[in-house]
Amino acid sequence: METLMDEGHNMTVLRAKKYHSFTQAAWIEKHVTRAIESPNVNKRFSHLNRLIIGSEQICDDIRKHLEHHSITKLRKNGVLMIEFVLSVSPSFFKQPNGAYWPDANERLKAWVNASRDWLLKEFGTNCLTAILHLDEQTPHLHAICVPVSKSFNKKGGVVHRLNARGILGGRDKLSRLQDSYAGALAPLNIKRGQRGSRATHTTLKQFYSAVNESKRICAKAALPAPDAAPASFNSWQAIVNRLSDNLDSIHDSEINKLKGIIQELVVTNEKLRHEVMSRRRNQ
Incomplete structure (x- = not known):
């Protein structure tokens, strides 16, 4: 396969959850088959999602x-399945100006293709399903x-x-998997992410928290909440920040009004004090 041009610093993303x-x-x-709604999903593009490996009947396939393999008993707190999320830096698909x-x-x-081949080579028949999502901010595989x-x-x-x-x-085994995945994407000029990085990703829980926070701030500011769910947590965060700035501005305005009233009271009080002292001297 011909090596793609290297545009920017394209890094691999590989996360795992048990x-x-x-x-x-x-x-x-x-979630991965879009049978339930998620606020970070742009439903206009959900028809572009597609199955890469296996079927969408995940639970049935696990049982089979x-x-x-004649596994009939599951240990208490044992791991039934592992979900891997595979992706790359957005810059692999988009230019700095946001255009593809x-x-x-x-x-x-x-x-x-490279990700599918890596999954099958690494996990074989244990990889039951891989689904490509194109209805969120950056293409990724579950x-x-x-x-x-x-x-x-x-x-x-x-x-x-x-x-x-x-x-x-x-951590060493996950790190080995990340090394291996980066090796599989090396022909595409996609490099391994920073080793030992503490970078975090936005979970659905965090996303919903941001949604709820934006609604709370809208209600507090007597502003209508957004009708449609934005495409990403970052856009929700931007809304929250803008509304917070608006509230701060309103808050500052009210404080300035109060300061003006207080200043008037101070001036009036000073005048009254002088009048009282003047009357006392004249008595």
């Missing part, structure tokens, strides 16, 4: 995968993996069990 129950798996299934690169579609296809591992019992028989520690046991 889930312990089918209840959580069902929620993830609804466990049954196929002329070859953005080619870039997207190359990144998706990959669902069930951490089935193979070992041998004392009689030499094959035994399968769930073993998330074999994949995410400690």
